[in-house]
Amino acid sequence: MKGSYLGEFEELVLLSVAMLHPEAYGYAISQTIGVQTGRQVSLSAVHSSLHRLEKKGFLASQLAGATTQRGGKRRRFFAMTTAGKSALHEARQVRQRMWNLVPTIVWESN
Amino acid sequence: MSHPSPQPPQWPLRLLRRYGNPELVEEIQGDLYESFIDRVNHRGITYARWRYVWETLAFLRPASQTHLRVHHPPASRGELFWTYTRLSARYLLKHKAFLLINVLGLALGIATCLAIMHYVRFELGYDTSHVHAQRIYRVSTNIYSDGSEEKVAPAVYGLAPTLQANYDEVEAAVRLVPTTAIIQQKDGTVASEDYFFLADPEIFQVFTHPMLAGDPNKALQRPNSVVLSQSMAKKYLGNAPPTSLIGSHLVIDRQTYELTGIIEDVPKNSDLRFDALLSWEYNPDEWLEVGSFTYLLLKPDIKPEAFAQKLEAFDQKIVAPRVAQDWGTSTITVRHHLYPLTELHYTTNLLGDTEEKGNKSYVYIFSFIALIILIVAGVNYVNLFIAQVTRRNVEVGVAKAMGASQWQLGWQYISECFIITLLALILALAIVLLAGQIFANLLGTPIVWQTFLQSDTVGILLSLVLLISILAGSYPALVLASSRAVVALKGPSFLHRSRGRLRKVFIAFQFTVAISLVAGALIVREQVFYMRHKDLGFQQQEIAAVTIPYDTDGSQKAFAFKQQLQQDSRIEGVAIGSRPDGLWSWSSVSVTAQGQTKTMAANGINVDEDYLQVLQLPLVAGQNFTPIQPQQVIVNEAFVKQASWDDPVGQEVVFSETDKKEVIGVVKDFHFAPLHEHIEPLILFHDTSVGINLLVNIAPSDLEAIKAIWPNFFPNAPLEFEFLDQALDSRYRTEQRLLTLFNYFSGLSIFVACLGLLGLTAFTVQQKTKEIGIRKVLGANRRAIMYLLSREFAVLLLIAAVVATPVAWLAMRYWLQDFAYRTTIGAPVFLWAIGGVALLALITLSYHTLKAAATNPTDSLRYE
Numbered sequence: 026m027k028g029s030y031l032g033e034f035e036e037l038v039l040l041s042v043a044m045l046h047p048e049a050y051g052y053a054i055s056q057t058i059g060v061q062t063g064r065q066v067s068l069s070a071v072h073s074s075l076h077r078l079e080k081k082g083f084l085a086s087q088l089a090g091a092t093t094q095r096g097g098k099r100r101r102f103f104a105m106t107t108a109g110k111s112a113l114h115e116a117r118q119v120r121q122r123m124w125n126l127v128p129t130i131v132w133e134s135n
Numbered sequence: 136m137s138h139p140s141p142q143p144p145q146w147p148l149r150l151l152r153r154y155g156n157p158e159l160v161e162e163i164q165g166d167l168y169e170s171f172i173d174r175v176n177h178r179g180i181t182y183a184r185w186r187y188v189w190e191t192l193a194f195l196r197p198a199s200q201t202h203l204r205v206h207h208p209p210a211s212r213g214e215l216f217w218t219y220t221r222l223s224a225r226y227l228l229k230h231k232a233f234l235l236i237n238v239l240g241l242a243l244g245i246a247t248c249l250a251i252m253h254y255v256r257f258e259l260g261y262d263t264s265h266v267h268a269q270r271i272y273r274v275s276t277n278i279y280s281d282g283s284e285e286k287v288a289p290a291v292y293g294l295a296p297t298l299q300a301n302y303d304e305v306e307a308a309v310r311l312v313p314t315t316a317i318i319q320q321k322d323g324t325v326a327s328e329d330y331f332f333l334a335d336p337e338i339f340q341v342f343t344h345p346m347l348a349g350d351p352n353k354a355l356q357r358p359n360s361v362v363l364s365q366s367m368a369k370k371y372l373g374n375a376p377p378t379s380l381i382g383s384h385l386v387i388d389r390q391t392y393e394l395t396g397i398i399e400d401v402p403k404n405s406d407l408r409f410d411a412l413l414s415w416e417y418n419p420d421e422w423l424e425v426g427s428f429t430y431l432l433l434k435p436d437i438k439p440e441a442f443a444q445k446l447e448a449f450d451q452k453i454v455a456p457r458v459a460q461d462w463g464t465s466t467i468t469v470r471h472h473l474y475p476l477t478e479l480h481y482t483t484n485l486l487g488d489t490e491e492k493g494n495k496s497y498v499y500i501f502s503f504i505a506l507i508i509l510i511v512a513g514v515n516y517v518n519l520f521i522a523q524v525t526r527r528n529v530e531v532g533v534a535k536a537m538g539a540s541q542w543q544l545g546w547q548y549i550s551e552c553f554i555i556t557l558l559a560l561i562l563a564l565a566i567v568l569l570a571g572q573i574f575a576n577l578l579g580t581p582i583v584w585q586t587f588l589q590s591d592t593v594g595i596l597l598s599l600v601l602l603i604s605i606l607a608g609s610y611p612a613l614v615l616a617s618s619r620a621v622v623a624l625k626g627p628s629f630l631h632r633s634r635g636r637l638r639k640v641f642i643a644f645q646f647t648v649a650i651s652l653v654a655g656a657l658i659v660r661e662q663v664f665y666m667r668h669k670d671l672g673f674q675q676q677e678i679a680a681v682t683i684p685y686d687t688d689g690s691q692k693a694f695a696f697k698q699q700l701q702q703d704s705r706i707e708g709v710a711i712g713s714r715p716d717g718l719w720s721w722s723s724v725s726v727t728a729q730g731q732t733k734t735m736a737a738n739g740i741n742v743d744e745d746y747l748q749v750l751q752l753p754l755v756a757g758q759n760f761t762p763i764q765p766q767q768v769i770v771n772e773a774f775v776k777q778a779s780w781d782d783p784v785g786q787e788v789v790f791s792e793t794d795k796k797e798v799i800g801v802v803k804d805f806h807f808a809p810l811h812e813h814i815e816p817l818i819l820f821h822d823t824s825v826g827i828n829l830l831v832n833i834a835p836s837d838l839e840a841i842k843a844i845w846p847n848f849f850p851n852a853p854l855e856f857e858f859l860d861q862a863l864d865s866r867y868r869t870e871q872r873l874l875t876l877f878n879y880f881s882g883l884s885i886f887v888a889c890l891g892l893l894g895l896t897a898f899t900v901q902q903k904t905k906e907i908g909i910r911k912v913l914g915a916n917r918r919a920i921m922y923l924l925s926r927e928f929a930v931l932l933l934i935a936a937v938v939a940t941p942v943a944w945l946a947m948r949y950w951l952q953d954f955a956y957r958t959t960i961g962a963p964v965f966l967w968a969i970g971g972v973a974l975l976a977l978i979t980l981s982y983h984t985l986k987a988a989a990t991n992p993t994d995s996l997r998y999e
Contacts, residue, residue, distance in 0.1 A: 050162070050166070051162060051163070051165075051166035052165075052166040052169040052170050055166075055170070056170075056173075067189075067190055067193050068163070068166050068167060068170060068190050068193070068194075069190060069193035069194040069196065070193075072163060072166075072194070088162070094169070095165035095166075095168050095169050096164070096165065096168045098161050098162065098164050098165030098168060099161055099162060099165065100162055100165050100166070101162040
């Protein structure tokens, strides 16, 4: 399932979109990722990722009206599609399954 | 906000806007701005700015390009032109060898064309500079006598005045009589000029000769007036301005003439060239002497055909009775014919004509060959260009993948072609100008750069450049540019198979032309060699023909001079007579054989009793002249044959009722005419009064013997002589020139063909790099590789040879028909031509094939 594969960064972006719903747009997403992970994320990386996710069908987008806040520039709001949701779920389930399969001893030994 | 909010730097955005999809750029810009403001608040303006630049530029990374959907704004046509021109120029500069081969080949082709164009323009431009050129006709004379016909260029002296007086159609008529003039120079010595003409004053009414000084309407009205050409005026009167020279006096033929006009030099492409015009007044009422070139200017609305009919009526009613009266016979008919002035240069076979004649078929042949050369160069160019372009498949593929349209790519190739063609044109012009002297010698006409500035030449050249660029560029433009990106990217051979046949046809065509031209050149060479070395039947070596100056007592002086020369031991023999290579006269005679009398035409030369011995002309019957019998003639074998005499000696040759001569001997046939013609009947008259030369058997190193005593006999005339062997050589100047041109053409065609071959082998070798590598790994030796690479071309050469041989054979056989005496075309000529061309082709081939065969397979397999 090459098409539905989610990269780590993509997963973060997707989660951020979900978190920020319904006002997820480029800068807000990069802020969120920054706050949540403590990493500095470049806007262009976020945009690349957003468009790739949109292309994969995980996200849908819509241009909103202009605001004075951003120098009169409109923003593009992103929302998760059903495919996006199930991809997130799937990713989470995979992890969960794998977590569950880790023997307890791993955690106990140091 | 009380203070203006801080602004991010603008320049990175400009970049973004330029390359990004406008819709996407907007949201990105917004995000960037927001983050900038945030950072200003948290980290300060400097940091914010720095990050802003960094982040904006990050959007330009290739990784971001996909979602940016790189966008090219539609370019204007002008921009496109420069873009593609620049791309083409870059490509061409990167492949200098290819550029050089292409430009050089094409330039040579164009240069040849330019030179030939120049020659053709010169040849076809004869006498077109006269304002009334289209209305000027020369009247020439046809003399018929019992089945034989003689065409003579001049007409009788009485004709021009009679026609002008009696026919309204004639606006003006002029007579010109060539004369050799002895002219006195300033230092007292004399010089002889050959191009002086006696002329009626109407000459300036008929012809257009721009006058630098003097009044054309009055120039030749008064007796003893002379009009000089500019260069003659300079020669005899110095460099003073023309106007100031008017009225000067010149002593010509011991008479004083007054200079009344100076004209521009007569153009070289004129059938009637002269250096000076002398006034004369001679209106005899006789119809015997055919001595003046007669030109008529017909009135504008007169049809020449209609006037020719009137002329025929005139011949029957007026001329016929006069001829019968003056010539004392009614068996001779005289007819006058009109020849358009502009055609005179090509009107051959008229006796006593003016200038060396041109041959229109040579003009056409040269044009044709030049065209072929141009086509070969063009084909070569197209071929190389296509071969080279197919190597650029990756470039095409990428361009197409990036969304270039077929039209854009096509335009690039056409503009590239245009650049090369233009370069070639410039180079061609340079070649023509640099080699101007060679061309001048070759074609007999000088080349000056002004020639190429004429509007029609410029037009022809530019359309040539356009045509070639479109022809050469359209193939890659149509085929390559229309290919799909994936196909183009796949490999260099993607077009190779489909178009291989066309390229082969091109190569075969080039070599067909090369072989044909080489064979042609060899055959012309053989014919020229044949003509120059054929035994003409008389002694030519060490025979000096000395001109006897025109003089009232020239004949007596010649005799005395001869006697003096005979005393000298260095001189083997002296004879007085006509030159054996120049005809003096012709006659219509009647002879009787087997009881039947018939009339025939015969050429005549005047000789003395030593003539046969000096020129080593053997008698086959009868005997030589003895000093005392002027009523005897000797004839040649051809005469005997035509007269059908069984026993020629003692027969009578009847010239008229009162003039009959006895045949005392028969001389073996010799070639008095050029080898184009068969040996015709000839009569040798025992007469040394007119039309004579002194024929001296002397070694060129001993000429002092003549020079020393010349002034004792002819103090007023310069010594003029010519050795027969040299004079005879110059007879075949036309053929020599043809040979030189053929050599040049064939060399050029080989060169261009080999250039093409060189380019194509490079291409083939490159295409087969992998194949060669694999074959070598599998054990193929060098010879096998050479064979592999040359095989295809060898087959093409063979095809070219098979096509070229019959073509050249037929063409050259046709050419040889012009010669009554000619060489035979043998197989060796073709073998040499084919062998020579094949050898050169193989050498050319081997340059790349050897290299390919010697390459280490590890290198060739690493390729790609």
